[in-house]
Amino acid sequence: MSSQDENGLGAPCGWRSGPDISHHSVFLKETLQLLVENAVFQATDRNNKVVEWVEPEELEEQLDLRLGEEGITHAALLAYLRGVIRYSVKTGHPYFINQLFSSLDVYGLVGQWVTDALNPSVYTYEVAPVFTIMENEVLSNMASIVGYSQHDGLFAPGGSMANMYGMLLARYRRFPEIKRSGVSGLGRLVAFTSVDAHYSNTKSAMTLGLGADNLVLVNVDEEGRMDVDHLKECIARTKQDGALPFLVTATAGTTVLGAYDPLDAIADVCQAEGLWLHADAAWGGGALLSPKHKHKLRGIHRSDSVTWNPHKLLAAPQQCSVFLTRHLGLLTQCNSASAPYLFQKDKFYDTKYDVGDKHLQCGRRADVLKFWTMWKAKGTKGLERHIDHLFEMTKFFTETIRDREGFRLVLEPQCTNVCFWYEPPSLRGKRNHEQYPQLLNNVAPRIKERMVKTGAMMITYQPLHSRPNFFRLVLQNSQVNAEDMKYFANQIEVLGRDL
C-alpha cells in the first residue's frame, strides 16, 4: 500500500482507538475544514436555510445511516458527516427561535471542543484537576450573583435533573431517614408549583415516588405568575387532609409565557410554613446578569435552591445546567454512597476536591469549560450586554407587531418570550364567531409547516389552558438584530396571509 493510500482520504479508517499522526492528520484537517465552513459559518449565515426539511422515512433513505460489518474509508466517512450537517437543523442560525436554546457561540464551541479532546469525567480531582477548580470558580460566581452568602452546587445534565435535585434535597432535609429507610412509612408528601411550571416537576414527583397527584398545581394570574393566595389555600388544604407539605417550586421564567413568579411573596409563605423554596430559574436566570432586568428575580436569594441553565438565556452550548443551594454539605449528606473504589480516603491530596459523591451521576461530563470560556472571553459586562440586547430585541419585536394588522399579543413579555397570535385576513373581525377559536388554533401549525418546509425560519407554537395555539418567539441569540425582528413578522405574514 502506498503512502498516499495509508494517509489519504481513500484509506480505510481502521479499528484502533488512539490517534496516529500519519494515518489521521489528513482526515482531521479535512473534517475540521468541513466543520468550520459548513457547520459554523454556513450554518449561521442568514442567506442559508435554517433546515432542509425531509420526512423521516425519506431521511432514512437519503442518509443511509445503517451500520455494517465492514469499516469504511476516510472519504466515505467525511461524506456521511457532510450529510449529517446538511440535514441537521441549524440551531445556531439567527432565524432559529424555536426553543429555549439557540446560538452558536464561538467561544462556547471552542470550550466544548477542548473538553471533548480532553474527555474528562468530573468526579475526582485526580482525573479532572482543571475542571474541578473551574467548576468551583463558576459556581461561586453564579451563587454570588444569586445572592447566596454561602453555597454548594453542581452541574446537572439538564434543568429537569437540576429541578429533581431540588425536590430531593427538600425531601431529605425534612426527612433524613428516607436515605436509609425510604418513604414507605412516612405518609403522603406534597409539593407545590404553578400550573405553568415546567413538566420536569411532574416527572420528578413521579420518579421520587411522590406521585404526580402529590404535586399540587397552583393557579396563575393573567400574566402567568403563581397566585400566592391560592398557594396558601393549597397548603392549608393539604395540611387539613393530613398530608405533609415540604416544597414549593417557584418559576423564574416559565417555559411558555416567560412569567416570573413573585419570589419574595412566595419566600414569605415558605418561611412561615417551614417549606423548602426551590427557584426554577433555568430559563429566566440569565436576567440576573443585568442590573436593568434582575429585579424580575427579586427575592431569589431567599430560596433554598436554584436551577439556572446557562445554556438557555446566556446561550452557552447544550448542556450547561447548574443547581445551587445555600445549604452547605447537604448535597453530600443526601446523595453520598462513599464508594471506596473511587473516593479513597488515603489519597495523597486533600479529598475535599473530590466532588463526585454529591451527584447522582458517577462519570460526569465537564459542562463547565464551554461556559467558562464564554464568560472569560466576554467578561461579566459582556454577558450583561448580551442580556440587555436580548431584552431590547424582545421589546423591538413586541412593538413591531403591537399595532400591525393581524398580530395580537397574548400578554406583555416578561422574559424574552413574545407570545402572539397571527390572524390571517380571512379571520379578521370574526372574533365573536363560534368557530373562531378552532380556526385560529389551526393557523399556527399550518404556518409552522410552511416555514419548516421552506427553511425560512423556525418558531414554535402551543396552546395554553383555554388559549388556542399561539406563536412564541424566544431570544437567546445575541446575533439577532432589528432587521431580523421585522423579517420574523414579515415571514409569518407571507406564509399565513392566504389561510
Added chain:
Amino acid sequence: MSSQDENGLGAPCGWRSGPDISHHSVFLKETLQLLVENAVFQATDRNNKVVEWVEPEELEEQLDLRLGEEGITHAALLAYLRGVIRYSVKTGHPYFINQLFSSLDVYGLVGQWVTDALNPSVYTYEVAPVFTIMENEVLSNMASIVGYSQHDGLFAPGGSMANMYGMLLARYRRFPEIKRSGVSGLGRLVAFTSVDAHYSNTKSAMTLGLGADNLVLVNVDEEGRMDVDHLKECIARTKQDGALPFLVTATAGTTVLGAYDPLDAIADVCQAEGLWLHADAAWGGGALLSPKHKHKLRGIHRSDSVTWNPHKLLAAPQQCSVFLTRHLGLLTQCNSASAPYLFQKDKFYDTKYDVGDKHLQCGRRADVLKFWTMWKAKGTKGLERHIDHLFEMTKFFTETIRDREGFRLVLEPQCTNVCFWYEPPSLRGKRNHEQYPQLLNNVAPRIKERMVKTGAMMITYQPLHSRPNFFRLVLQNSQVNAEDMKYFANQIEVLGRDL
C-alpha cells in the same frame, strides 16, 4: 481600528454570540491547531506525561481561572486554553489505565465535534431529525446484539442514570399507580443486587424513595459473582418479612473485579419469582461484540432491561450510555408528562418520532453521533477486533505479572480488569506477619502518588471487603500493546521497590 486589530489575535473577543467570519476565523484557526497538536497528538504520545501534577491550591494560582468584569483578547483566551490543556489529565494517553473510560478515538472525537457545532437537543424530530433516526439505528443494533426480539431504549447521561431507569421501570410495571399516587400507601418495596454491584444502585434506591436499606446486597463468590443461592434466601426472607421484592439487578462486569454475574441462573430466579431483571452491563457489555467473549453475558437476552455504556469498553467519548428494555412502550407509559408546548399533537409529521417524553430529561444532548461515527468507520468487525485486542492485552499483562516476583493476582480476570498486589522486597515472605495487611495496604497509595507526581502512568487502587488496597488495571484503549503491558509492570516495580 485597523483590519489587523479586528481580525487578529490581539482583538477583544466581544460580547455577541454567533460567529463572524472576519472576526473569528483567525482565532478559530489558531485554536483548532492548538487542539489538534496539543490535545490530540501530544496528549496521546507515549513520550509525554499522562499528567503534569499540581496541588489544588497551586493550580488555582497557576491557571488563574478567575472571572472578571471585562472581556479579554483572543490571544489571552488562547493562552488560557493552552493552560487548561497542559494541566488536564491526558485521559486519551495509553498510560492512563485509571478509570473505566479512556482513549481518544479520532472518529469518536470528530463525531463529538460535529455534534457540538450543530448543538442539538434530542426530544423532537422537528429540531433533531438526523439524531433521532440515528439513535433509532444505534439502539436497534445494540438491542439486536443483546438478543432482544423487540426493544425500546434511550441514551442516558451516564450509567448511573441508566440503572435508575431500570429501577424506575421495574417499579412502575409492578405498581403502575405509583405514577399518579406515589409509593406512600404501598408497603416496603425491595430490590436486590450484589455487594460488588455499582454504587449507583444504592443511589437509585435512595433517590426513588426506597431507601438504601431496601436494596438488599447479595453475597458474591470468591470470583466476585453474585451467589444465586444467597439471592434466593434473600428474596425468601424479604417475603417472610412482608415486604415486596420487585427487582434484581445483576452486573455484567463489576466495577472493581470485572466479575460477570451468572445471568442465566439469575434469570431463572427472576422468572420463578416474577421479578424484573435489570442487567447492568455498563462496563462489561462491550464483550457482546466479540464471538469469543460474549459467552460471559450468556442469558442477557432474558433480562427485562440493560445498561450498556459504549463510552467504557468500546472507548466512545464520554458520555455515551444506553438503556434498553424489551418492554415496548413502557418508558413512555412510565415517564411521560405530555407537555403540550413541546409534544404538540397537531404537528405536520408523524409524532412517533418525537421521543423526548420517555426521558426524565427535557433538553438532551446528542450522545449518539460520536459512537455512530466510530461504528460506521470501523464496522462491527472493527469493534470486534477492538474488544478481542483488549482481552488479548489483558491476558498478556496477566501472564506478565503472574510469575514475576512481588506481583500477586487477586483473582483471574474475567473482563479487562486485572487486579493485583505489588509487594515491595521489604514485604516479601512476610505474609504471615501480623502487620502485613496494613503494610501492604499502604503500598498502592504510595506508588500511586509517585506515578502521578512523575506523570509516568495512572492506575487506580482500592480495598475490597477484607482485601487490602490492590491495583486495578483496566483496558479500553486499543492503542495499547505488549510493550505497554511490560512498561506498566516495570513502572510499578521502579516506583515501589524501596517501599
